[in-house]
Every structure is written in C-alpha cells, then in structure tokens.
Amino acid sequence: MEWLDKIPTIPLVIVAVLLGLAPFVPEPHLLEKLKMLRAGTLVRPLDIFDLLLHGVPVLLMIMKLGRLAWLQFFST
DSSP, X not given: OXXXXXXXXXXXXXXXXXXXXXXXXXXXXXXXXXXXXXXXXOOSHHHHHHHHHHHHHHHHHHHHHHHHHHHHHHOO
C-alpha cells in the first residue's frame, strides 16, 4: 500500500469532491451513474467511463482516509 501513502491527502480530497459532485446541476454524474448501475442500464461505454472518471478519485479518497485512520489507531 506504499503507492497509496505517496498520494498527497489534501489534493486527493479536493479532486475527489470536485469530480464526485461535478456537474453540480442538475445532478452529479456519479450519483446518476450509480443509479443507472443499480437499475441495470449502465451499458454504454461512455457511461462506464464516466462512472470510472468520477468514481475512482472518490474510491481512492475513501481508501486513503481509511488507511490513515487504521495507521493512526494501530500505531499507538
């Protein structure tokens, strides 16, 4: 997990929040694509790419913050 430790936290959080919520109006793409995934209508390659584009930074942020919390909890 060294590669995750090398990613700077603050820029990752900023990118994850901005891409996770973009576009702000009418509905964030990430939310729209997750709804499509749940409904089984996420079939176009562009929609799958869009889900990955908006979702990967959020997933990385969750992993990074979870790892920081884990290391903080078990380091003492």
